[in-house]
Amino acid sequence: MSILSKLSFKDQAFKLRENAILDATTDILKDKGYDLMTMDDVANAVGISKPSLYKHFKSKEELIGEAMIRLIDGAIDFLDQLDRNLSPIEQISAMLEWALRVRLEGGMPFLPSTSAHVRDMLTRNLKYVARILKLNHQLEKLVSKAQKAGDLNPDLPSDVILFSYYSRTCDPAVEFLQRYSKLDNEAIIQHMLKVCFAGLGGPNHAY
Amino acid sequence: MSILSKLSFKDQAFKLRENAILDATTDILKDKGYDLMTMDDVANAVGISKPSLYKHFKSKEELIGEAMIRLIDGAIDFLDQLDRNLSPIEQISAMLEWALRVRLEGGMPFLPSTSAHVRDMLTRNLKYVARILKLNHQLEKLVSKAQKAGDLNPDLPSDVILFSYYSRTCDPAVEFLQRYSKLDNEAIIQHMLKVCFAGLGGPNHAY
DNA sequence: AATAAAATCTACTACTCAGTAGCAAAATAC
DNA sequence: GTATTTTGCTACTGAGTAGTAGATTTTATT
Known part of the structure; x- marks a missing residue:
């Protein structure tokens, strides 16, 4: 047991630090x-x-790719763990609410509306693209049902x-509101x- | 006259090239x-x-600041030249429609949802900020009336x-739709x- | 305690790119 | 046609940073 447990202990420490690195990356990136x-x-x-x-x-x-993948995985997990009794629109709404709350509490958007540079980089990252497609597939189904x-x-x-x-x-409006309006985070979420x-x-609008 | 006209001719050429530079900048920036x-x-x-x-x-x-200022000025001009008989909501809608069309035809968004770097840079640019405030002021009035x-x-x-x-x-949805959907530009604009x-x-949504 | 192995660090390289010095060529003046 | 000014260019500097070589320290082994 001694060798195996030591190895796995090392591995654990390694993983732990890897997470610390990804945390820091997300933070700085933000x-x-x-x-x-x-x-x-x-x-x-x-x-x-x-x-x-x-x-x-x-x-x-690679570092940034992994950080982004972790964010997407967070979104996928959130969606998986949602109450199965929620209707499609409730799930869609809950997910957006969650994403907005994460951002308002200092997190990163899991889908950055980024520069050309970053977009290209992520597009070349097959692992990242696979996650996106998975998430997209799940949301497509929900959207179709809600429609x-x-x-x-x-x-x-x-x-x-x-x-x-x-x-x-x-949506950058979130950061604008947080910086320039007097609304608190919950109010911002509800309005968004x-x-x-x-x-x-409004009530008289033609659409 | 000779000296004066020569000077102004030179100035004209100078301005012309300045515009070519700003055109190229906007293009590459895009x-x-x-x-x-x-x-x-x-x-x-x-x-x-x-x-x-x-x-x-x-x-x-400075170069990028001037390019951005020119884009904002374009927006301000567009708003100024709108038919005064249009209602506030019609003006607001026309302006968004114009902005979307500019982007779909290969132009730059006049308000980029940019990186922290760019945002900071523009925020330090007083001339740019002044234009933004001017545009914002006009839109505030329109929004208030439309409400x-x-x-x-x-x-x-x-x-x-x-x-x-x-x-x-x-909105990055515009580029996504242009790239990944089969909708033509006009359809994208109308949907947006x-x-x-x-x-x-939809009709049954709680809101 | 001595040795081997692993982990981690300091100090470097190579490269990109904003901004510039100083030269060359063209235009203008006399 | 020569002198002067203007305009533009080539070729450089310096700063910043991704990524690495090789020394150093720590940890494990006998």
Whole structure:
């Protein structure tokens, strides 16, 4: 047992530090963005040296890719663990609410509306793309059901709904409101949900 | 007259080239983004050398600032030239429609949902901020009127409406739809407008 | 305690790119 | 046609940073 347990203990420590690295990465990424985040930043934040960091991730691209994958996995897990009794629209709404709350509490959007650079990088990352496709597949099914139930507009193409929905999870209006309005986080969430599903129009609007 | 006319001729040529530089900048910015755009890129695209480029703009920040200012000015001009007989909601809608069309035809969003780096840079640019405030002021008035008329939801705080509206002008769903859906540009615009004002919800949605 | 192995660090390389010095060529003046 | 000014260019500097080589320390083994 001794050798095996030692190995697994080491592995555990390794995994633990890997998580600390990803935490730091997500954190720095959040307020510096891809290009301004340096590998030294991450190493310093974790309290290790750069070569040690490279023992875990062989490049900056890989590091950021893994951080993004972890965020997507968080979203997939959230969706999986939702109460199965919730209707499709309730699940869709709960997921957006969760994403907005994560962001307001200092987290990263799991689908960044990022620069060309970052988008290209992630598109080349097959592991990341696979996760996205998985998440997308699940949401497609929910959207389709919600449209049939009349809870999402059946006249809109489902692409339009899906892409618009994704955009809401990383809507910059959230940060604007947090910075420049006096609304508290919960109020912001409720308003963003309302805007997402009911739109900006009032009772007399033509649409 | 000779000296004066020569000077103004020179000035004209200078201005002309300045515009060519800003055109190239906007173009490159559109598909490379701030960090990947180099001053050599811009100089090469215009067909001049880097030092010549620096005769016009004393830094990369200034160059990009001026390009962004020109985009905002375009938006302000568009708003100014709108038919005065249009109702507030019609003006608001027309402006979003215009912004979406510009983007679909290969232009830049005049309000980029950009990285922290770019945001900071623009925030430090007083000239840019002044234009933004001017545009914002005009839109605030329109929003307030449209809310009173019941064409925009009077129950939403006007910040929420304004920031959400800005976000729609640079909504990444537009690029997603252009790339991955079979909708043509006009259909995309109509759907985006509908989503903006009427939301994603269908007839049975609780909101 | 001596040795081997693993982990981690310091100090470096290679490269990109913003910004510039100083030269060359063209235009203008006399 | 020569002198002067303007314009533009080539070729450089310096800063920042991804990624690495090789020394050093720590840990495990006998």
